[in-house]
Amino acid sequence: MSLESVPPKYAQLVTELQRRIEAGQYAPGSAMPSEHQLIDEFGVSRPTVVAALRVLRDQGWIDSRQGKGRFVRGRPALASLENARAGQVRLAGSEAAVPGEVLAAGVVDASNRVRTLLGLDSSGKAFLRRRLLTADDAPSELLSLWLPLDLAEGTDLTSGTPLEQGVREHLESRKGVVLDHVIEHIVARMPTGEEARVLAMHKGTPVLVVYATARDAAGRPLLVVDTVMPADLHELEDAYPLA
Structure with a gap:
């Protein structure tokens, strides 16, 4: 999508x-x-x-x-028919090229969904890098990058400074991993109080959340990007050939 x-x-x-x-x-x-x-x-x-x-x-x-x-x-x-998918865009694009700010970069307890998508161990700890993206100087998307702790270690993702590289390029050059494909899940729900506050949302407005899990060629999950978007500012579109 x-x-x-x-x-x-x-x-x-x-x-x-x-x-x-x-x-x-x-x-x-x-x-x-x-x-x-x-x-x-x-x-x-x-x-x-x-x-x-x-x-x-x-x-x-x-x-x-x-x-x-x-x-x-x-x-x-x-x-x-080849529209760029959400996960593809967020993994390829330079952070410095997209207006926004880094809100968090550190080790946290992952949500149940992220634990499942990443296949985390019983500790449930993951590295989180969260950014607030803006458009026309207004909040537009809340973007969270989730990584296993060993994959985040030794990268610039722990910095509060926007990356000049795309996330995919940075991880592949620093950690030697190869991201092969992405699986996306899309859900609609009401925002948490924190999401509503950060995104300056109107009361009663739902959000669309895209979970993009990047995997290697063997299917092993390497990272998850979740994008929270006010539903009144975004729409989803897909295009595909008819075989």
Whole structure:
């Protein structure tokens, strides 16, 4: 499922670069503008540009050639059906490219749902990194990253400073793990008092919660990202081919 809301800067850049490729402004086989050129033209940070180019590469719009740069492939055959999933977006994007603040980073007792999703031992302890994301200077999403204690150890996730890298890239480079796939669960419920306060929600408004569990190729859960969103600010959409 994909989340329709005010997109972060790197997602806006992805949309514009896709538009240029479709319009022929960047023709198939031609070199993409360099990172520095995109930074200067769009007035964004390097992490924003890197995150956007990574999404375009993963979706098949461009490819990278060692020592030569990035080149246009063109519009993928199923591009109109390939919406980025919530977990994919949150794992790939640089924290520094998304407005918000780090609310917590430390060891806590995980909820029963997170314990089950992560397969935690009887202690139920997990590392939590929680961020409040904003859009138009207003609270938009409450994003919580849950990790087993050994996976969080030795990473920059324990810092209160936004990561310049995406979470996936950071963990794969620091811990040597490989995130293979994501399983998402979506629930609707009323917010807790703390969620309602932090998100400045109107009384009686429910929330949508997306639990995205990233696993390795063997199916072992590595981390959980849960995103709490006021239901009056977001909607869910999915697109898929008919075989």
